[in-house]
Amino acid sequence: MARFRAEFSDSSDDDSSPENETQAQNESSEDDRESEEEFSRSPSPEMHENELLTSMARRRKQVKRTALVEDEDGEIRYAHEVGEARGPNLRVSPASSSSSSPPPPRARGDPTIIPWAQHIGVDAQKMHVMQTSLFRMPEEAAALKALNQQPRPNLRVPLQPLNRKHSRDSDGDGLRIDSRERASFAHDIEPPVYRPSRKYARVESSKSAVEGSEGAVFDAGLAFGRSFRVGWGPGGILVHLGTLCGPPFTPKTSANSSTITKTTVPIFSSINQASLSEKLLQHHLSNSPITPDDDGIPFATPNPQSLHFSSFALLFPTADRSYEASLFRLGQALFDEIDLGLGNSITIDIRNRITSVRRKAVLSAWLEDAVAPTVEAELRSNTSADAPTVAFTLLTGNQTEKAANVAMDGGFLKLATLISQAGGDWEYREDLKEQLQIWKDERVDAHIDENVRKIYALVAGLVDGVVEGSKGGGLEKAADVDVLKGLDWKRAFGIHLWFSEPVDAPIAQVFQAYDQLVRHDAQRQLSRPLPWYSERKSSAPSRWNLPSTSSASDGLFSLIRLHAEPACSLSPILTPLSFGTSPVDYSLVWHLYIILSRCMRVRDFADRGDPVGHVRRMDDSLSDDDDEDKPEGHSPSADLLASSYAFQLEGLGMIQEALFVLLHIEGSAGREKAIKDLLARSGGKLDEWMTRGIVGSLKIPLAWVLEAKALYALDSGEIYEAYELFLSAGLYNSAHDLAVLELAPDAIIHRDLELLKNLFVKFIGHPVDGWYVRGKVFLDYVQIMKRLPVLAEQQSPDVVPDAVDNTAIDDLTKSVPRLIGLLPDVLRDSSDPRHGAALSEMVSGMVGVVNKLRPLVLSQIQPTMMSESTRLEHIQSAAYARFLDHIS
Structure with missing residues (x-):
């Protein structure tokens, strides 16, 4: 049985009387017949647009009364009691005939009720058209239902119609296959099963399990429970829970939350790196004047006349063949100026040519010494x-004389003669190539020693490919000869420099020939310019877990590339892994940056804002604008490099050296903040000797050092010492805050007025924030407590009061209510019991001395500001004063 829920339409002409109902039915029948006649005739082309719209509007009849119908299938339909809008040749029976139950009798309408459409000023016809176009018609509902129930023959499992009745997208019912619909409006849907969301709530400190057990060092997991992240300490100390590992690594042992591990991270590449850094920084400091910049912040300016590669190379002994010594000697060969000893009459072209030849000779000498071991x-x-x-x-190390002597001693006289002419002209090289080709064509190369043919190929300059031997023909097969096979990158580059390229070829040409050979000839598997620690198989293992395939090149090769490629910046060159095994060791990187960028001005980082002044060309040629000063730009990479190196030195306890490195930060604000932060972290190490060195040698203001000491004293609980250090540093606001919040309450409680006066008298004449409503309140309190008792003793009923004393008494007593009103804001820390005790002491003291002279001036003070005893005493004094006024 279907149930109906009646709803009134919004038509303005809706009338519930039987007469109107009968008349509406007759009018509806006439309109229907007219509509059918109009639709049976096709409209003529000449019909005006307004007439067509009028005919369409007449087709859509107004529904007088609608009802919500719910059938046995649970489908909601709109039924119309009087009639429904219909098109031509469409017959729709009234809703009452489609239902087995008659509609409920229509209630007689109240004439005082105004229809909603008429109330809001909307046309009833327009409202009905909108309703019919918005809501689903019964025939549309039936079509959708039939479409959902239609079987799917092409699918193995027939799809079930989606349940969309009374669904809520938040519950996911709109896409549910199982039915959660209710049988009727009288039945409610059962609520879904409650599934609590997995959300983590923030636990307050008072409700934490660690509350009150912060010092439980026996269970470290409980003590550090709220600090579950790793913690860094000085010197590369890392405190952590569990095992340090990367994302793809699976630890073999289970993590124990009660075990705290302290790991020392190796910052420097080697143990001796710290002493080497100290030696390099000392040389750097002695040649870098420190002067204030435009903002008054000290700034270190390296002296380009003293800081160059040769000055650093002199720090190492001549017999020292360490990597660092070889690095600075290579920089000296590539970048330092060469004294040509030429007169002023020599033209610039000849000078540049001679400089190129001389620099190549110096590079050759360095390379011979580097590959000799x-x-x-x-x-x-x-x-x-x-x-x-x-x-x-011996020829791979360019030891030609020794190689000729060895060949001669071994009976290879012709070979020794050819070796002595190594590096000759092109005609000589072509003769050797022709000889190798003759051996191959005649197939006698198989009977010649392979090393003899390698020497021939080396002296002939055949290093770009493999010299193939003769094949087949029933004769012995000759082996192919590869000159560069098994050689490290320095000897391979040296062969290009000594034997392959012409004598007068510049360094850039030699570098390009070698670099292209390594990059493009992958079949020969030549040795790439890997860092030095990758080539030394017998060296000690690195303390870092370095990747097997690293893109870093050897720092020596990077310097040669920097000289050969004018477009190359310092960004891809100065990487820590190119110079050592530690990816966070910036010691050599920072010194190379200072020499190349700040002193020699040959290259800079890619993020430098403006061009750097005095840029010298890499081919050592001079230009007309070399003496022009260009504006300095800012480089964030340079500041980051200085901060990273200073962090290393700070971890080793080298505070002065770290401060000196921070003096090279280019931005004034960033330099000041970095230096102050380092001083604050090192406050406990700033003894007298170190303070003298920081202020004297590094020109850092003494106020910055005193501020750091004050912060350390404050952290250690030495409040008065911190107060004095803040005063000595000129930080009057910080000292004033300490005096008000920490020192003054103790002095008031102990009733030490002299100490209280000495605490705040030092601020007179200095700019202090809130002085008149904070610090000066205590000085006024001291004056009241000292002056008023003296004036009270001088008062006598037998002596005429002095006018000056009366004026002073009036001024001091009238200032007491103002001071008492300011005290709650001055001593405002409710968590500190000293503030409450000091406030009570000050109020009771001032009220007590005023009660003896002018108790009536305290009438405007709130009673809650006084204690019980002070309030009773004041009441008695005020009553006695009023009594005396009445009888006088």
Whole structure:
């Protein structure tokens, strides 16, 4: 049985009387017949648009009364008691005939009720058209229902119609397959099963399980429960829970939350790196004047006349073949100026040509010295080698004279003659190439020693490819010869420099030939310019877990690239892994940046804002604008590099060295903040000797050091010492806050007025925030407590009062209510019991001395400001004063 829920339409002409109802039915029948006749005739083309719209409006009849119908299938329909809008040739029976139950009798309408459409001023016809176009018609509902119930023959499992009745998207019912619909409006849907959301709520400190157990060092997991993240300490100390590992790593042991691990992270590449940094920084400090910049912040300016590669190279002994010594010597060969000894009459072209030849010769000498240990080690490891093998090994280190002598001693006289002419002209090289080709064509190269053919190929300059031997023909097969096979990158680059390229070829040409060969000839598997620690197989293992494939190149190769490629900046060159095994060791990187960028002005970081002045060309040529000063730009990479290196030095306890590095930060505000932060972190180490060095050598203001000491004293609980240090540093606001909040309450409680006066008298004449409503209140209190008792003793009923004393008494007593009103804001810390006790002491003291002279001036003070005893005493004094006024 269907149930109806009646709803009134919003038509303005809706009348519930039977007469109107009968008349409406007749009018509806006439309109229907007229509508059918109009739709049976096709409209003529000449019909005006307004007539067409009028006919369409007449087709849509107004529904007088609607009802919500719910059938057995649970479908909601709109039924119309009088009639429904219909098109041509469409017959829709009234809603009452489609239902087995008659509609409820229509209640007689109240004439005082104004229809909603008429109330809001909307046309009833327009309202009905909008309703019919918005709500789903019964025939549309039936079509949708049939579409949902239609079987799917092409699917293995027939789709069930989605339940959309009374669904809520928040519950996911709109896409549910199972039915949660109710049978009727009288039945409610059962609420879904409650599933609590997995959200983590913030736990207050008072409700935490760690509350009150912060010092439980026996259970470290409980003590550090709220600090579950890793914590960094000085010197690379890392405190953590569990095991340090990366995302793809799976620890073998389970994490124990009660175990705290302290790990020392290796910051420097080697143990001796700290002493080396100290030596380099001392040389740097002695040649870097420190002067205030435009903002008055000290700034270190390296002296370009004293700081260059040669000055750093002199710090190492001549016999020192360490990596750092070799690095600065290479920089000296590539970038330092060369004294040509030429007169002023020599033209610039000749000067540049001679400079290029001289610089290549210096680079060749450095390279010979750099590969000499490798050549000697290879000869020692192969003592039974024949003369051609030893001669070839010596030639890879450009030891031509030794190689010729070895070949001569071994009976290879012709080979020794050819070796002595190594590096000759192109005609000589072509003859050797022709000889190798003749051996191959005649297939006799298989009977010639392989090292002899390698020497021929090396002296001929055949390093770009493999010299192939003769093949097949029933004869012995000759092996292919690869000159660069098994050589490290320095010897391979040296072969290009000494034998492959012409004598007069510049360094850039040699570098490009070698770099292209390494990049593009992947089949030969030549040695790439890897860092020094990757080449030394027998060296101690790194304390860092370095990646197997690293993009970092050797720092020596990077310097050669920097000289050969004018467009290369310092950003890809100065990486820590190119110079050491530690990815956070910036010691050599920072010194190279200072020399190349700040002193020699040959190259800079890519993020430098403006061009750097005095840029010298990489080919050592001069230009007309070399002496012009160009504006300095800011480089964030340079500041980050200085901060990183200072952090390393700070971890080793080298505070003065770290401060000196921070003096090179370019931005004034950033430099000041970095130096003050470092001083604040090192407050406990700033003894007299270190303070003298910081202020004297580094020109750092003494006020910054005193501020750091004050912060350390404040953290240690030495409040008065911190107060005096703040005063000495000129930080009167910080000292004033300490005096008001920490020192003054103790002095008031102990009734030490002299100490209280000495605390605040030092601020007179200095700019202090809130002085008149904070610090001066205590000085006024001291004056009242000292002056008023003296004036009270001088008062006598037998003596005429002095006018000056009366004026002073009036001024002091009238200022008491103002002071008492300010005290709650001055001593405002309710968590400190000293503030409450000091406030009560000050109020009772001032009220007590005023009660003896002018008790009536305290009538405007709120009673809650006084204690019980003070209030009773004041009441008695005020009553006695009023009594005396009445009888006088």
